[in-house]
Amino acid sequence: MATEGRLVKKVEKSRHVLAMSAEAPPVLRVQSPALVEFETADCFGDQIRSMTDIERGIDWDHINPATGPVYVEHASPGDTLVVRVESIETAGQGVMCTGGGFGVLADRIPDLHWRFLPIDEGVARWSDDVEIRTEPMIGVIGVAPVGEPVPCGTPGHHGGNMDTKLITEDSTVYLPVFVPGALLAVGDLHAAMGDGEVAVTGVEVGGLVRLHVDVRRDLRLTDPLVETGELVATVASAETLDEAADMATHAMAELLHSRLGMELHDAVILMSAVGDLQVSQVVDPLKTARFTMPRAVYEPTHGPLL
Numbered sequence: 001m002a003t004e005g006r007l008v009k010k011v012e013k014s015r016h017v018l019a020m021s022a023e024a025p026p027v028l029r030v031q032s033p034a035l036v037e038f039e040t041a042d043c044f045g046d047q048i049r050s051m052t053d054i055e056r057g058i059d060w061d062h063i064n065p066a067t068g069p070v071y072v073e074h075a076s077p078g079d080t081l082v083v084r085v086e087s088i089e090t091a092g093q094g095v096m097c098t099g100g101g102f103g104v105l106a107d108r109i110p111d112l113h114w115r116f117l118p119i120d121e122g123v124a125r126w127s128d129d130v131e132i133r134t135e136p137m138i139g140v141i142g143v144a145p146v147g148e149p150v151p152c153g154t155p156g157h158h159g160g161n162m163d164t165k166l167i168t169e170d171s172t173v174y175l176p177v178f179v180p181g182a183l184l185a186v187g188d189l190h191a192a193m194g195d196g197e198v199a200v201t202g203v204e205v206g207g208l209v210r211l212h213v214d215v216r217r218d219l220r221l222t223d224p225l226v227e228t229g230e231l232v233a234t235v236a237s238a239e240t241l242d243e244a245a246d247m248a249t250h251a252m253a254e255l256l257h258s259r260l261g262m263e264l265h266d267a268v269i270l271m272s273a274v275g276d277l278q279v280s281q282v283v284d285p286l287k288t289a290r291f292t293m294p295r296a297v298y299e300p301t302h303g304p305l306l
Contacts, residue, residue: 010037013046013206016065016187020142020160021149022179026071029181033214035086038067038186042204043139043153048095054114064153064161066140068185072213075182080219081143081175083184083211088136088169090207092119094191098199103283105198117191117203124191124203132192137168138209139188139202142224146178152187154285155237159224161188162235162288163197163281166226174225174306177215184213197281219306223251231294232305233278237286244289245277252291260302270297 015027030036045062048054075081093116098105100112117124117132124132140152142159155162159175167173175182186209193202226233234255236247252275256267274297280288298305 010039010208011067011070013039013041013065013067016041016067017069017152017185018062018065019149019151020066020069020144020158020183020185022144022146022183023149024069024144024183026069026181026183029071029073030213031073032075033212034072036070036211036213038209038211040067040187040189040206040209041065042091042095042206043188043201044095044204046206049093050116051114064140064151064188066142066152066185066187069144069183070185070213071181071183072215073181075177075215076180077178078220079177080216080221081177081182081184082214082216083141083173083175085138085167085169085171085173086210086212088138088189088207088209090119090134090136090189090191090205093117094119094124094203094205096199096201096203098201102200103198104196119191119205132203134191134203135165135168136207137165137190137193138186139163139190139193141167141173141186143175143177144179144183152185155288156286157223161284162224162237163193163202163284164226164235164288164290165193165195165280166228166233166290170229172227174219174221174227176221176223186211195279197283200283223247225306226290227306230296231292233290233292235280235288235290237288239286241279241282241287241289244287248289248291249277252293255305256293256298259305260298262302
């Protein structure tokens with residue numbers, strides 16, 4: 001795929017953080033626009049390849065590593081970091097778990113249960129009889145917040161562990177910049193994941209992500225946006241799903257009002273007719289919801305939203 005920007009050397013997965021922080025030293029500095037490749041470990045830090053690894057013991061303090069951070073020159077607080085996902089390559093095996101205090105049904109599954117899924121030619125093999133079509137996505141993508149560091153397993157205004165399955169190849173993530181250089185970090189790939197991520201995991205994999213990174217100064221955000229070829233989504237995270245859904249809905253209404261000049265009441269009526277309020281995940285320390293609007297509805301008369 002042809003794209004602007006120069007290819008920067010790959011950032012190895014050994015160069016990672018466990019929390020997104022303004023104090024984290026950058027592992028790479030780039031001029032925008034730029035292409036950056038991130039090698040990522042899975043959410044378990046690549047500790048688990050077989051049941052033998054589980055029996056040996058897992059370092060639970062090394063969960064959800066995010067490769068980076070990358071300092072983007074001239075990205076300043078108030079700007080928006082525009083991150084287009086050029087490609088996602090996943091490893092050949094995924095791992096999942098649930099129970100043992102994790103997941104929506106943790107109250108009914110006292111012990112932790114694991115499953116390993118071989119991945120080949122776009123298919124994750126659940127069993128001899130069941131195959132899952134892979135749809136690789138990025139679970140953790142974010143910038144440094146202001147103030148206290150935020151663990152990579154927690155989503156927020158800065159992005160982070162949004163676990164939003166729209167963040168896949170050819171999608172674009174818009175992240176508000178809070179600190180100089182933005183400090184972008186990426187990790188927690190999934191070969192497949194359903195909305196909600198109810199087990200507490202998707203099909204967790206390591207891999208290689210190529211991102212096109214740029215900076216915009218004409219778009220001010222308080223929470224992330226995701227754009228695909230078909231839709232635009234406002235993404236919000238909060239302590240409860242109700243709060244997250246409310247935030248995502250308000251954000252979309254304001255976006256239509258401010259960017260397209262629609263009267264607020266018209267924007268809300270249109271949202272109710274064709275928009276979708278969706279759940280991204282309900283298992284992280286904060287819950288994540290999104291509101292999606294189909295581009296084909298407003299673009300013919302109003303033009304691009306972003």
